[in-house]
Amino acid sequence: MFDECIIRGIRFAPARFSAPLAGFTHSAFRRLLAELGGCGAVWTEMLAARQILGEDFQRSPWLRRHAVERRVVFQLMVRAGDPLNRVMDRLGAHGVEAVDLNLACDAFSVRATEAGSALFENLEALTLVAREARRAWPGPLLAKVRLGSRRPDWESRFTERLRVLEDAGFDAVTLHPRFFEDKFRRRARHELFPWAASVTRLPIIANGDLVSRQQVEGLATHLQPARAVMFGRMLLARPWLLAGWDGAPAPDSATIWRRLYDYIAEDFPPLTALRRVQSLTKYFAANFAFGHHFWVSVGNARGLPEALAMAERFFAGGPRMVENPVVAGI
Ligand SMILES: Cc1cc2nc3c(=O)[nH]c(=O)nc-3n(C[C@H](O)[C@H](O)[C@H](O)COP(=O)(O)O)c2cc1C
Structure with a gap:
C-alpha cells in the first residue's frame, strides 16, 4: 500500500511523505529523514512567496537544501497579488522540482494576510492565484487543504474549491480532514477520504493523525482512494517511522x-x-x-x-x- 505514485510524470516512491511543519521541517530535519530513508518526498516549512525573491538559496535556513535530500516539495504561503511569475522562476532556477500552495493554515497571522485558509475561503482570489500559479509553474503543482469552515454548506464549498484547483490544472491535493476551526482538536475524519476522492479528479494525499503502518493498513477502506499518505507530528517523534515501514529495526x-x-x-x-x-x-x-x-x-x-x-x-x-x-x- 502506497508504494509509489506518479504526479505530473514524476515518480514518488514510496508514496509516503513528510508533512510541512513550520519550525520543524527545515533542511536539518529533512536531511536526517533522507539519510534514514523510506520517505518518498519531504515538504519544506511554509515559505512566504514574496520572501523567496529576497533570500539567498545557499544561506537561508528556509531555502537551503543539502545534497542528500531527495524530492523536496516547496510549500508557499501565497496571496492574490504576489508576483508568482518571478517567485516560480526563481524556484525553477534553483532546481526546485515541485511546489505546493498552503490553503490550510488558519493561524491569525496568515489569515490576516489573506493567505492560507483565508485564500481557500475567497473563491475569487483563489481562482486568480490558482491560475497564475499554474501559468508560472510547469512542474508538479499541489495544494494543501482542510475541509474548510464548519458551516452547513461546507461540502458544496469544498467541492467548488477543489473544482477551481482542478480547472486551473493542479496535479494533486493533500487533504487534512479537519475544519479550520478545529485547529488540532477532535480527530481527523479519515472516513471522508472516499467522499473527497469522489468529488474531484485530483489525486489525493491523505494526511492527519496517521501514526503507523499498522494503523494505515487498518484504515484501508478509508485510505484506499488516496494516492499517498503524509505524516506530520509522528515523524517529529519518530523520524525513523518511514524507514522502518517494511520492518527494519528502529535505530537507537x-x-x-x-x-x-x-x-x-x-x-x-x-x-x-x-x-x-x-x-x-x-x-x-x-x-x-x-x-x-x-x-x-x-x-x-x-x-x-x-x-x-x-x-x-x-x-x-x-x-x-x-x-x-x-x-x-x-
Ligand atoms: C507545529 C506544526 C506546524 C505546521 N506547519 C504547517 C505548515 O507550515 N504548512 C502546512 O500546510 N501545514 C502545517 N501544519 C499541519 C501539518 O502539515 C499536518 O497537516 C497536521 O499536523 C496533521 O498531520 P499529522 O496529524 O500527521 O501531524 C503544521 C502542524 C504543526 C503541528
Missing part, C-alpha cells in the same frame, strides 16, 4: 536525537538552533515513559551545550520507550 533513539542536534546546530545560529532543538525535543520526548522530564530539562537549557548535556543525562538513565507515543495535543 539517542543516536537519532544527537544527529538532529548536530544538524540543527550546523544549520542555524546558536540561539535559533537552541529553540529548534527544544521544540523538536518536545515531540521526541513522547517516545519515552517520563519523557516530560526530558523536554522540560532540555527546554530549560540556556544554551546548546546545556541542552546536549541534559539530553545525555536523560539517555544515560536508559529511558524506557513506549510502544505508541502520543503526539496529539503537543
